[in-house]
Amino acid sequence: MKKHRIFRPRRFFAALMAGTSVFLAACQPTPETEIISQKEDIQDVIQDYTQAGDASGDTGDASGSSGDTSGQQGQTLAQRLGVPESISFEITSENGGPSITADHIPVEFPQADRAGAATVVRADLTDEQLWTLVDGFTQGVQLYEPMPSTKEDLQENIEQMQEEINAIRESGSEEEQGQISELEEMIRFRQSFIESAPSRDSLEYIPMSREWEIDESGMESINGQNNQGDMTYSVYASKDASAYTVSLRKEETSISKDASLWTETALQGMTGGMAAKGKPSFENKICACTDEEAVQTALDFLSEQGIATEDLMARKIEPVIWCDFNQETVSEGYVGYKIDLCRSVGDILQTFTDDHIWYMDINGEVAPENEGRLPYDYESLTITVTDDGIVDFYWTNPMEITQVLSEDVALKSFDEIQKIMEQHALMAYESYSLDSYENEIPLKLGKVTFGMMRVQNPDSDGEYTLVPVWDVFAYLSDGTLSASSMMTINAMDGSIISRNTGY
Numbered sequence: 001m002k003k004h005r006i007f008r009p010r011r012f013f014a015a016l017m018a019g020t021s022v023f024l025a026a027c028q029p030t031p032e033t034e035i036i037s038q039k040e041d042i043q044d045v046i047q048d049y050t051q052a053g054d055a056s057g058d059t060g061d062a063s064g065s066s067g068d069t070s071g072q073q074g075q076t077l078a079q080r081l082g083v084p085e086s087i088s089f090e091i092t093s094e095n096g097g098p099s100i101t102a103d104h105i106p107v108e109f110p111q112a113d114r115a116g117a118a119t120v121v122r123a124d125l126t127d128e129q130l131w132t133l134v135d136g137f138t139q140g141v142q143l144y145e146p147m148p149s150t151k152e153d154l155q156e157n158i159e160q161m162q163e164e165i166n167a168i169r170e171s172g173s174e175e176e177q178g179q180i181s182e183l184e185e186m187i188r189f190r191q192s193f194i195e196s197a198p199s200r201d202s203l204e205y206i207p208m209s210r211e212w213e214i215d216e217s218g219m220e221s222i223n224g225q226n227n228q229g230d231m232t233y234s235v236y237a238s239k240d241a242s243a244y245t246v247s248l249r250k251e252e253t254s255i256s257k258d259a260s261l262w263t264e265t266a267l268q269g270m271t272g273g274m275a276a277k278g279k280p281s282f283e284n285k286i287c288a289c290t291d292e293e294a295v296q297t298a299l300d301f302l303s304e305q306g307i308a309t310e311d312l313m314a315r316k317i318e319p320v321i322w323c324d325f326n327q328e329t330v331s332e333g334y335v336g337y338k339i340d341l342c343r344s345v346g347d348i349l350q351t352f353t354d355d356h357i358w359y360m361d362i363n364g365e366v367a368p369e370n371e372g373r374l375p376y377d378y379e380s381l382t383i384t385v386t387d388d389g390i391v392d393f394y395w396t397n398p399m400e401i402t403q404v405l406s407e408d409v410a411l412k413s414f415d416e417i418q419k420i421m422e423q424h425a426l427m428a429y430e431s432y433s434l435d436s437y438e439n440e441i442p443l444k445l446g447k448v449t450f451g452m453m454r455v456q457n458p459d460s461d462g463e464y465t466l467v468p469v470w471d472v473f474a475y476l477s478d479g480t481l482s483a484s485s486m487m488t489i490n491a492m493d494g495s496i497i498s499r500n501t502g503y
Contacts, residue, residue, distance in 0.1 A: 042455045042465045042503070046117045049492040050406040078109045083414045087448065091425045098437055100425045102445040107414075109450045112347040114408040115468040115491065118311075120343065120454060122376060122462040123400035124244040129306065130222075130237060131210065136305045137248045137393060138233045143208040143224035150200045154190045161187050212239070219243075227253055231388075242376055248393040259324040261384055261392065263338050267323065282319050284333030287387050291317045294337040294385035301383070301390055311401045312381075313349045316340040320384060336386030343379070343401060343466065344452065351451030351471050354483040355499035376461065378454060399454070401466070409468065411491045417470050420494045421448075421487065425472075428487035428496070432474070446473050446481040453488060456502040469497060 084107055091100040125133070134143075161183050168176045208224030215221040221238040236247040251259075264282045289297070295314045302309050319334035342350045357375040379399045384392035412420075430437040453469040468491040476482050488497045497503065 042457065042467060045490070045493055046405050046409060046465065046467065049410045050408070077112050077114055077411075081411060081414050083107055083109050083450075087418060089418075089422055091422055093426055096440070097426070098429065098440045098442055100429060100443045100445065105445050105447050107448045107450075110348050114346065115348050115411060116345045116407040117405045117409055117468070118345045118401045118466045119403040119405060119457075120399045120401050120464045120466050122464075123398045124239060125246065125398060127210075130246065133246065133305045133307070134235055134237075134248065136301065137250070137390065138226070138235065141226050141229070141233060143226050143233065143235055145206040145208055146223055146225055147203055147227075149193070149197055150203065151194050151197045152200050154194050154197055158187050158190050208235075229253065243397060245396045246393070247395075250388070250391050252388075255322075259322050261320040261336070261338070261386075262323045263318040263320055265318065267321075281330075281333050282321065285319075286331065286333035287335045289336065289385065289387060291337050295339055297385050297390065298339050298341065298383040308400070311343050311345070312341045313344040314339050315342045315349050315352055320386075336384060336391070338382060338384045338392075341381045341383065343399060345401075345404065345466050345468075346407065348450075348452055348468060350466070351449050351453060351469065351485070352483070353471065353485045353499060355485055357500065357502050399464075405465070409492055411468065412494050416494060417489060417491070420489055420496075421470070421472060424487065424496055428472070432484075432486045436477075441477075443486075444475045445486070446475045448472055450491065453497065453499070454502065455497060458503075464502070468492065 086104045086106050087102055088104050089102050165180055165183050168180055205228075208222070210222070212220040212222060215223075215238070217238075219238045219240045222235065224235045226233045230253055231250050232253045234247075234249040236245075238245050295317065298314075299309045299312065302312070316339070318338045318340075320336050320338050321334050322331040324330070340352065342352070344350070355378075357377045377397055379397045381395045381398075382392075383390055383394075426437075429443055433443075436443070449471045451469065451471070452466045453471075454464045455467050457463045457465055470489040470491055471485040472487040472489075473484075474482055474486045485499055488499055489495070490497055
């Protein structure tokens, strides 16, 4: 049984870098060219930057990197690279325009002694793997074709919305009064289906086919459920040339259809209309399992279904609560954990961003080298665990590490990385948010992180390489930290990588 590994970032402070915490000012020329993209064969870069004495036996030429750390035994990777706890600088254009400010922003770096690189390939599940996973999750219960909404379902829903309208008319705020017309439209929409909807007693349970069928979106899909016992199971899978998704869910049948599990992050901005019947509490733990036990449960489940977990790490663990927006109630505390798992190379995992593969520039044009290429998005694997075990499983675009190309690559020092960061900041901002850039809206940076990223291999849609990178994240206009990376820098050669094209 594999023991779990949980990523817990640390912030390092090196005395020799103390000067970087002083607020620096730099004036940069207005960008006249597009931001640089990494177009060299990434595996050639890895070979060039493989450390002498690497376990692979190669002695790649790392002379181009002052991050060569031979002879510095006993130090962490962060210490050898001179990674500070925080940095500060300000960038302005010599011809006017927006400014970019980093005011003592944290630099997040994992606890690691070295950084490597690995080959990773697209690994859609075989049908046998899929059904092993489904049967393991549902414990072999019979699955049926999804049931349509019945006359009774629609009528109950209409009555609930009418009660909400009556409550708003009686004591609702001015803002809530504005929701009445929308609720009335929703009622009319449901009323239009009542006559043609089946009654509950006329429903027939049709066993779910295990064959892929074309759905309304044009994708091949499998869709089934079972709500005949104490637990309701839902199964969905879809695939086409550019995506593969598996979604599994179970919950107590007695739980309201309008109730679902939420993390604090997801709930932000969603609870403003809730009455004071319940206030989300993520401080009060009412589940028996710990976060470490939840991670182990997730990894054990994967292993039991024959899925390799050696290179998986928990990147993020968030408590979850039950929330019913219709009844305006929440659980008294958190009932489990949502776990975000990702691939890692050694002790360094992939950096989380919400960037997606999209082979278009800001003008919607496709570069010649991307013509005909399928945008296979980044892998996502999230598992939610409560005292009932795994209750939610979502996996899109599965990947598999097939070869560790190097266990120890040479990296540029943080001094060099920061210079690259400052040099390309304005060009990165222009690419990141053209409207804000052209309107000369000042940009505040929020953090810098070190991790792995999947880079597209040349001339191959299904093969990629995980390489170490630095990412810069900025604040949004509402003061929240964006999950989209403003700039990604190859930690080996300092080239700029586009996350939207994956190279």
